[in-house]
Amino acid sequence: MSAVAGLILLCHLSTAAEPRVAFSVKDGWVELVMKQDGKPVADAVVLIHDDRGQSFGEGQTDENGEATFPQPRGESFVVEIKSGSEMADPVRLLNVESGVEPSRVLLSYGLRACCRFKDEGGEAVLVPLTRWTPAPTLVPGESNRWMWLVGGVVVFIAVGGLAACARRR
């Protein structure tokens, strides 16, 4: 149950809006506009690599979330964007006649998988990754209150028995 709750929590966290980046090309220059929840993302670090993986340029977005750089030649190039402490997955852009493709990108981060997949006797089983499993609760709840009561009675009987034994001696 706690694993399911962890999964639900994680899935809700993952639906928080990721930044969107639009690319356009004008006169051999690529303009990048980065927004999150409709607002410009300023001071994001932008790294550009050519199709051989060589560093091509580096800069930052301005207060409008914009950054401009010359369009690298070749079939494609790669843009890496770091906003705050998070580095997004590298975006590979293809140079096409009309500019670059894809012209709009939803940034992703690590694309961490949700679950491990396990097959137990023909039945598929999803095992949530460890980091999403909340610590087990030790507070008596609705379901385990009865167990605590039984445990208390057992301890009471045991202590009583020991006391009686000691008195007889």
Add this chain to the structure above:
Amino acid sequence: MDDRWRIWAPMLVIAAVVAGSTALYVSRKSASHPKPNLAQEARLDLTSRNFRPLSTSLEALLADKGYEPVPTQTFSLFRQQAPDFTLKDSSGKPWSLHEHLKAGPVLLVFYYGYHCNHCVSQLFALNDDLAKFSELGVEVVAVSADPVETTRERFRQYGPFKFPVLSDPGNEVAKKYETYLPHPTPGKEGDLLHGTFVITRQGKLMWANRGDGPFTENRTLLHEFAKYEGRLR
């Protein structure tokens, strides 16, 4: 008999009785716990994601200039030929991507399987809006590692979907679409992702979304297909 045993023997008997009755209570309680209704839970998951079936006509949806579709994520197969595959559907019949692309574009969805609410909720969302995809000539198809028998059993329990649901044993096709990431250590289980892919009638992958959660923005998918089908004004 030793005096000590006169006290300890009843104590041990009581402890054994208490332990036995506790074990019996717990086992009965877990046995009588009702199985979850997965279809109902999937519906609740969609509600929590603010999913609503599209009530406006397709024509009106596509004519809305103010709508900003969710952009594609970056992925290695962008603008490339979609990896072909043939898998069995819920009735055990083979379903081939290349065969179906002859009839039109395909929306390919990788789901976790019919095990939990968010695992399968996207299929319910697509089922609700299926008529609009059909209107665009798009075939929707869903893939998971669930064996054919499991899918059939779930359909019997909760009712079938109106589109093919395929079985991908071992996640072999999911690997090709990078929604199953094999573990670096051989023999260990890999990691799963939800995946949604727009495949044009030319067989090109033009839009993708992968991640921890299901993609339920059907309007974006319709918009993307309309773009490649020349239906956007």
